[in-house]
Every structure is written in structure tokens, then in C-alpha cells.
Amino acid sequence: MANSSASTFEAVTCPACGLLCDDVRIERDSTDRLKVVDKGCAMSVTFFERAVQKTSPSIGGKAVSLTEAINKAADILRSTNQPLFAGLGTEVQGMRSVLSLADKVGAALDHMNADNSFRNTLVVQNSGWQVTTLTEVRNRVDLLLVIGSDIVSHNPRFFERNVWNKESMFDQDTSAREVVYLGGQNIDTSAGVSPKGVKPTVLPCDLESLPEVVAALRAIISGKTLIATEVAGIKVSDLESLSERLKAAKYSVVTWVSSDLNIAHAELTIQNITGLVIKLNAKTRSSGLPLGGSEGDSSVNQTSTWTSGYPVRSRFARKHPEYDPHHFSAAQLLNNGEADALVWISEFNPDKTPPNVNIPKIVIGHANMQGNDADVFIPVSTSGIDNTGTMFRIDSSVSLPLGKLRESALPSLGEVMAAIEAAL
Amino acid sequence: MLIKLSGGKVYDPAHQIDGKVMDIYIRDGRIVSRPRDDETIDQTYNLNGKVVMAGAIDMHTHIGGGKVNIARMMLPEDHRADPNEHSDLCRSGCGHAAPSSFTTGYRYAEMGYTAAFEPALSPVNARQSHLEMGDTPIIDKGGYAMIGSDDYFLRMLTAKKDQNAINDYVAWIMHASQAIGIKVVNPGGISAFKFNQRALDLDEKNVHYQVTPREVLKALSRAVHELGVPHPLHVHANNLGVPGNMDTTLKTMGASEGYPLHLTHIQFHSYGTEGDRKFSSGAAQIAEAMNKNKHISADVGQILFNQTVTASGDNMRQFANSSLASPNKSVIMDIECDSGCGVVPFKYKDKNFVNALQWSIGLEIFLLCDDPWRTFLTTDHPNGAPFTSYPHLIRLLMDKSFRNDMFTKLNLDAQAMSTLNSIDREYSLYEIAIMTRAGAARLVGLHDRGHLGVGAGADITVYSDNPDREKMFEKPDYVFKDGELVVKDGQVVKVTWGHTHTVKPEFDRGIEKDIKQYFDTYHTMSMENFKVSSDEIAEGGRGGVVVQACEGRREKSL
Incomplete structure (x- = not known):
């Protein structure tokens, strides 16, 4: 391999995950080895620092x-x-x-x-959806609902860059943003703790039960009355209060990672997520956000x-x-x-x-x-x-x-x- | 290589040539003057009795970018019915409402079109638009950068920034997104929807920025004019599709206070509220205003009956229309505090009152607007119909009895609400050549296209003079692109890469300091990556960027 001189690269785009952060700083030594020196994450380090x-x-x-x-x-x-x-x-x-x-x-x-991405694609081809993009999230989200994932295993810098960013376009106090995790067991929710130390709401359930939990939440948001008092261990009253928070939010974002929804009826679950987002948009603004990707x-x-x-x-x-x-x-x-x-x-x-x-x-x-x-x-x-x-x-x-x-x-x-x- | 096109009947409105029999000479891709007698002509095409025009130019067609690809992705059922096989020359693909990129290029060329312009190139998505257009062979292309709901610009209006600063930003956007024009979609409305506003009239304020669409239109139309950009501000007005929106459209004509405006797919903005169903044609009033206001141009956005898909940056209106989706699915997006999009499949039916009247309104506008230099033939592909229906539309304009036959098949209530069958006008070949060639090139600012004068790029289409104008325009005998024969008898015979047309108005590069800081603070991509380079567009030997002349920055008007 040609010997080259050492060099530092600013604003490098990292293809290691679907976020494509483009603020990574990388140093190259004289043997062409790369080192992530700023704005890195575990995935970018693995990607750039791999010895060839x-x-x-x-x-x-x-x-x-x-x-x-x-x-x-x-x-x-x-x-x-x-x-x-x-x-x-x-x-x-x-x-x-x-x-x-x-x-x-x-x-x-x-x-x-493809097994993972089809969980999303089939929803688009069957019913469509209403979704948003990262800069909108970074500047608008006031309530983030995370479904069935910790997100950060797939997109390590998602919260750092898009939720707990200090400044936002519309003078929002970003540290007051609310985070709710719905579904999954023993999910690492530490990334959802606000800079002020406010812990996220966590409503756990077995991943296999997520389809019914999401269906119940959509039903509640749609104004249906549930006879059950509990769905997969989650109190219906907790889902009702989540529904109220979503309706009160000005720009909620509901996110999921299709590869984490390794369950039967994953597409129907995602369709229920996007269906509830569309319902919320009858009165307020809400958007889906599929994450993951690599x-x-x-x-x-x-x-x-x-x-x-x-x-x-x-x-x-x-x-x-x-x-x-x-x-x-x-x-x-x-x-x-x-x-x-x-x-x-x-x-x-x-x-x-x-x-x-x-x-x-x-x-x-x-x-x-x-x-x-x-x-x-x-x-x-x-x-x-x-x-x-x-x-x-x-x-x-x-x-x-x-x-x-x-x-x-x-x-x-x-x-x-x-x-x-x-x-x- | 010297080529002679011999003895065709030439329609070249840029030079007032109306069906004159004459020879055209091509050398190295350009039209040249008659060679000396001692020069050898390498190839002669005998075009006796044939009709010769410049290659057609579609000045408003959604052929590349995020929303088009969403439309493709969400409609596999539409593609399955129209497969396009690969050949030794051509790549495979599929057609109909949202064709694949290669198929788009081939089918445009096979119809005698040699250039097409994507009108809603969202700057943050510009790279994707250029990637898709880069995989669209043969034809030239370009895009209009869509701003007016972007946070940076709306902030400038809120802060009452000096017009020069706005001009610099607009020019910077054009460079960054490699655009040839500026478009505004539902001025300020895409942003307003994100703040939960569901409608925005011309003088209604965006709740956050306290800015009205009128202010957006004025600032942008003036910026485009003062930067010397040939294409006037391209306006998708507020209230698309809303009954009664003709009032908004009429007011919009005055909103620029005399600066040129191009009102796009004006058919969708020409609705009244008369009649039992509170939906009526505003075509007569709109056409009258068009005829009077010389600073206004428009393309029609004709609808034709069949399955299609509507794809727009106007997420506010597309969200409102999503209940009409057929098949019942839609994608609505907020995009990067910059723009939005809405993709809603739609099936226009001649027995449906509203659809039938929309069809009539579009044709009424075509026939009642006097000046083909300011009226353009579009279906707002694919929103009103796929571009492949242009030959049918041309026949509707050129053949009154055909038009009236079609009219009698419409929903009867719609017939009763329309004056269409009382209009006798039939477009001439010369007028068609104005709308689809000379006028379009002048409007977009393509100085060397759309005409057959010496020095022009040799984009030339040759037709048989068939009285059935649909048959004539769907299958040209020859199409030359930059002097090369690319289509013969309606079939691609050579595949080339077209150019990407841009303008590069001058601006104060000092503004990048502020823009960079803005990106670093608020965005999720860096300013440098927001810019699309010319090398990216030319990747893999594709056609490169052509910079069309700007008139030079004008002095501030006031």
C-alpha cells in the first residue's frame, strides 16, 4: 500500500449506520490506519478503524x-x-x-x-404512511415515542444529535422534551434520560405482545373504548394517558427499528403505528420515523x-x-x-x-x-x-x-x- | 460530420418560420448555416412532406427526486401492467404513472422530447433528483429549486432582511442545488402545516414566522428577477384543488407587484364555487386575467382520465386530499425544516363530476388564453396524467370535433357546467411549436435549445404530417439529440446522455459564513454536503452540467 502522509479529515460522513452523521473527525497515520478522534461512536470506530x-x-x-x-x-x-x-x-x-x-x-x-426493510416497505405499499426526517425531529419533537427498541444499539448518536441537541430552530427548551419507551423488556432506556436527569416513561411488554399493545393504543387514540383493563401487562389507563400526551403534543414523533420487530405480524404492527400517527394528525401534528438501517x-x-x-x-x-x-x-x-x-x-x-x-x-x-x-x-x-x-x-x-x-x-x-x- | 435535413416543412417560431420548406444543416451537434458548395455532406435525410420542429421541451414534469421515487416504490401494481424489456441498446424498466428513470428518458425521446425539467427539486434532496435525472438517458434535464417554506428563508423575511441578502441566499441555493429556476410551492404553507395550520391564504400569516404567502412571493419573484435568472419565479399557488381557489390565483397574479411569475398547473387553481355542487369552472376569469397580465405565464396541468399518482411538495394540500387516494394509500412527509412532500395515487374518471369538470377547465384555459408564448402544455406529470399522454392532449387542442366527441362522454352535470364545446379554437402546428419548443426554451432560459437557428444545439424532431395529430406526435420519424439520430420511427436507435442545464447567478460568497454556522447549529448535515457538485452529476461519464447565461445581476429595483 502506498505510504502516505498523516492527515486529519473534518466532517467525514460515516456510513456505519442509517444516520450518516457527517461531523466525524478522523485522523490518518502514515501507515494509512484511521482513527476516529471526535464525534465517534462504537459503530463508527469499528467501521473506520478496522485493520485491512x-x-x-x-x-x-x-x-x-x-x-x-x-x-x-x-x-x-x-x-x-x-x-x-x-x-x-x-x-x-x-x-x-x-x-x-x-x-x-x-x-x-x-x-x-431485506427481511427487515420489508416490514416498512410493505406498509408503504399497502397503506402509505406519514413520516418525518432527522432535522425536523431535531428542531420540533416535543414527545418522542420509541416502540420496541432502544434505538441506540442501531443508531448510537440518535439522541445526542436529534433529541438532546442544545439549540433548536424554534427556541424550544430541548431538555424538556419527553421520551416514552413502549414495548420490549429490559430495554436500555438510559439514552432517553434528559440532560436535566428526567427519566423517560417506560411501558414494557414482551416483544411478542407488541402487536396487541400497539393495536390497543391505536384504538384508544381513535376514540374506541376498551373493555380490557390491561394489555400484555400494561394498564389500559397508562395507554390512555399516553394517548392524551400524544394528543396534547404539538409535534410528536413515533419511532421504531424494523430489525428489532422480529415478531410475527411486524408489518401489521408498523401499520398500526403509522395508523395511529395519521389519527393524531386529524387534530395535531405527529410523524412516524423508521430508524435503524445499515x-x-x-x-x-x-x-x-x-x-x-x-x-x-x-x-x-x-x-x-x-x-x-x-x-x-x-x-x-x-x-x-x-x-x-x-x-x-x-x-x-x-x-x-x-x-x-x-x-x-x-x-x-x-x-x-x-x-x-x-x-x-x-x-x-x-x-x-x-x-x-x-x-x-x-x-x-x-x-x-x-x-x-x-x-x-x-x-x-x-x-x-x-x-x-x-x-x- | 455534416448532416443535411432536406426539404422538410419547418416550424420554428423563434424565427417566425411557420411551415416553410427549407433545409437544415448540422455539424458536430450544432445547427450550422448552409455550407459552401465544395463541402461534403456526409449524410442527407430527405424530409419532403415531413414536419420539422426543434426537440420538444417539457418545462414542468416530475421525473426525479424523493417524491417521485416514493411514487414508484408505492405502486408496484401500476408498474406490473407496463413492463419495458431490455434490448441491446436499452435498459429494462417499467412505465405508466411513475416510470423508472431509464424508461422515462427513452419514452420522452420516442415522443420527440429532448428536454424535461423537474419543477420541485427540494434543495435538501437535490442530490437525489440529480441522481435520478442522471439515470434518465438521452434527454436534457434540469430542476427548479423549491424554497419558500425553508426555515432559513422565512427567518430572513421575519427579520426583514434586505432584498440584497435574500438575493444572495436565492443565488446560493441555485448554485448548491444545481438549479435553473426557483420554485415556490404553497408559499409558506409547507412550513405552516408543520405548525399545524391546515390552510394558508395569500394574506394569512404563518403562525410562527408571522409572514404571509404574499410576502414570500414578492421577495422571491423580485430576487429571481434581480439575479437575472431567465425563468420567472415558478409558483404553485396556495389552495391547490380547493373550490373557489380561483380568487387566490387571481390575487396571486398581483402579489409580485409586476415582477414576472409563472403559475404552474393553473388548472388545479382555477375553480369556482358555483352550481349545486359548489364546484365550477373559473377558466374564463383566469384566462381573461392571463390575457391582461403580460408578466404572468402559466402551464396548464391538464388532467386526463386514468390511473395516475399525484406527487407534490405541498404536503398541506396532499394531506387534505389523502382521503381521495385511489388505491387507498398515501405518503405524507415533513422534510428537514426545508420542505415536504405528499404522494397520493389518484384515478381520474370521466363519469365523475369533479374530474370531468377538471378536464374541461384545463382545456378551456388552453383555448381561452390568447398567447401561446405564455401558455404551456403540461399535465404536471404525473399529477394530471403521465407525460406519455401528451400526443392525446395535443389532438384535443388541435381537433375540435375530436374534442367535442370526448366531451359528450363526460359526466352530464359537468357538461352542463362547461362552455368547452362552444369554443371553436383549434391550435395550429405553429402554436404547438411555440408552447412545446420556442416558448418553453425562452421561459426556462435555454438559449441554445427550442429553436432551429444557426448555433442552436441540434435537438430536432421530424414528424409525418398525419391529420390524426395524436398518431403524428406519438411516433416521430426521426429525433436528433445534439445532432445524433437517437430515435427512428418512434424507436430508440442510439442512447446518449443529455446535459443538465443550470444557471449560476453571481452572489456574495461571504454569506456562506452565516449559512455554515446555521447548518452547524440546526441541521443534521453539513453545509458542504448540502451542495451538489458538478462532478457528482457527471459521474460515470454521464452528461455534464451546462451553465446557461444569466442576464447578470440587476441593480436593486428600488
């Missing part, structure tokens, strides 16, 4: 040149009828190249987080949607895009023997490894993945560290450029996909 192992493209575990690996990948794709491109841990520019190749070879597409999931879905008309779990086998949230899941296609080659992509995270399959496997991923068991392994650089890129935040309206913090000898995903396409 030296690795080479390989075929069947044997080191080869990049050209040989690309030619072999093209050979495999040329001889398949229904390749599956999965993982898809990438950003917009990488996804542009993935979609171009997928269209050519008739691939099916699935993202590693591995480029929202970037991949946005890019896929404008390019093909559909988010992923799509297929190009019939020369035009098709979409099916269930049939085109990677797990389904692999289990049913409907894919005859797997291309696994993960440029951000070496721990997101491909499933075991008995069909040809091409892995295009982070250098530390090694990928000895793959038919073809091509290590790629990481957007936001080694090459520039573009990424969408979890709230979907904002996209940010990802910077290049050091030179890398590795090609970008876009370069690899374009080379494979050219070699077909």
Missing part, C-alpha cells in the same frame, strides 16, 4: 490476478440461467453498476437486510426503485424487472434450487458472509472476508474510506457524498462490476 488485511483475488482459494478473477466471474455468469445477486452491501454508485450487470445477465436481487439498505432500495421501478427482491430473468417480496428472497431462491449461481456483495462489512451454497459462488467483498471457499473472490475497496460514493440516510430524503480518506490498491465495486459486464 492484505488480500488478493482468488479462484477456488488460489490467488490470481484481478483480470483472471473477473474473467472467471464472467464465465460463471455467462453459463447461468438464473444468477442471484445477494448481500448487496453497497451504496448508490455500486448499486448502479450492480443493476446494470443484473439487467444484462437476468439476475435476481436481494439485500441482506449496509446500504436504503441506498440499494432507492437506486433499484428509480432504475427498475421496484425496490429489491426483484428479478430480471424475463428481460424486464419483476418484483416479489416473498418469492425473490435469496433464502427462498436458494432453498428451492431456483438460483444457479450466487454473487455475494458486501463492501462495508467483512462479517456479512455469504450463505453456504452448492452452486457456483462469486464473492465480491471487503478485503478481510478472504473468501477461500468461493469459486471466485474479488476483494474491493470500501466506499467512504477508500473511494468516494453516495449514500442515503434511513429517513430517505437526504443523501450524502461519501469521502475518500486514503489510497487503496483495491478496485471499487463499480469498477469490478463494470469489468465483469465488459468481459461477458
